[in-house]
Amino acid sequence: MLRRAIDLFNRKGYEGTSVADLAAELGFSKSAIYHHVPSKEHLLAQALDEALDELTAVVRDALDDGGGSVADGRAYARLRSVVRRSAVVLAAHQPAVTLLLRVRGNSAVEKEALARRRWIDAQLAQLVRAAAAEGAIRDDLPPELVSRLIFGMVNSLVEWFRPDGEMTAAAVADAITAIAFDGLDRPARG
Amino acid sequence: MLRRAIDLFNRKGYEGTSVADLAAELGFSKSAIYHHVPSKEHLLAQALDEALDELTAVVRDALDDGGGSVADGRAYARLRSVVRRSAVVLAAHQPAVTLLLRVRGNSAVEKEALARRRWIDAQLAQLVRAAAAEGAIRDDLPPELVSRLIFGMVNSLVEWFRPDGEMTAAAVADAITAIAFDGLDRPARG
Structure with a gap:
């Protein structure tokens, strides 16, 4: 049910999807939907948590690797790993991440998701630094x-x-990592 | 009027914006809106053309530079120029490009815009090749x-x-070009 709700939100936009649309998509009555989930926003929260939990885990692993410090001289390996692993997460959780990337902060659930994204962004910038x-x-x-x-x-x-x-997701993640760190230029040019 | 229509489309989504919403945003009556533009889709077409005309010009300049051939040994300089200039266009026409990037092909106008994007993408891939x-x-x-x-x-x-x-847009465009071609690694690592 969450899968199909996410797909519908991505197709029609979350704001543009009514509970009646969800019911029609799933072949349920509106009251049957409410039997399963308290609200449309509850489904959004589950979808955003799916994407954010995965991305947060990737960032936490990079921070924890070696004791939680980012000043032990191995930030480069951690950064490379976060870039590669976040690409793999995006490929594996594409519908949920698509929804996350479109969130604009129109509700408490969306504001909470944006706050979690900002935490992730701050850690990533810190790792680059x-x-x-x-x-x-x-x-x-x-x-x-x-x-x-x-x-x-x-x-x-x-x-x-x-x-x-x-x-494959792995091939795309490798390509992103290669371009980000090595660039497109042939080494001979540099 | 086009500026404010584009901003409204980006805030509420094109599908989610009614002519009544547009009229309210602009402080006009609905009939006054229709006096100025034949339809909401007409405004969308103008916005998408703004973005696509600029991006197409950047790509055409790269193709024409040196006589329209991409096999004269200077594809690298052209590619670098297209990357840099397209970043400048995006910064300068951000609202129109934002609208363009969200187009999913839901109407004839959107399908036409997607066809123009595909032409651009094909030229860019050809230049990379x-x-x-x-x-x-x-x-x-x-x-x-x-x-x-x-x-x-x-x-x-x-x-x-x-x-x-x-x-500035120029500084961001330079950073994108530097990362894309040279990568993040210090040359000494390579």
Whole structure:
């Protein structure tokens, strides 16, 4: 039921989907829907939690790796791992992440989701800052900007990635990691 | 009027915006709106054309540079220029591009816009292929994937770029170009 609700929200927009639409999609009566879930917003909260729990776990693992400090000289490996693993999460939870990326803060549930996204973004920027500080990545660009652009590239895959398409999630995650850290230029040019 | 219609479409979603909403936003009566534009879809078409005309011009310039051929050994410079200039266009036409990126093909106007986007995407992938063929960029990743990811990073700036923010459009475009071609790694690592 959650799967089909998420797909409907993504097709019609969450605001544009009524409980009657949900009932029609699922072949239930409206009262049967209310028997299963207290509200449309409850389904939204479950969907956003699905995406946020996975992404939060990826970030927490990177922070915890080695004792929770980001100042032990291995920020680069953690950052690389977070980029790769978040791409894999996006591919595996694409419908829920698509919904998350469209949230604009129109309700308490959406505001809570935005707050969790901001926490994730802050950790990612911190990891970029630590990797620059240990001398592993370029330090000529603001860490917040680098973080936004790299994860903007990661997030963009929800627009076109298909689980049944030509490329596996692992191959796409490897490509994103390669471009983000090594760039497109052939090494000989640098 | 087009500016405010685009902002309203982006806030409420195009489907979720009625002509009555538009009239209320602009302080006009519904009949006054219809005096100025034949339909809501007419405004959408104008907005999408604004974004697509600019992006198409950037791509055409890259194709025409040097006589319309992409096989004269300078695909790399053209690709770099298209990445940089498309980021500048996105920053300068952010509301119209935001609307464009949300189009899903729900009408003839939207289908036409998607067809123009596909033409642009095909030219970009072709340029990536040419740059790889001339040995300037890595050739270990499919050109369509590279093109999607790089322009996914470019497109992501509509989510957060603010014309009155700390960074200029030129600085953001330079950062995107630097990351895309040179990557985050310090040259010494490579």
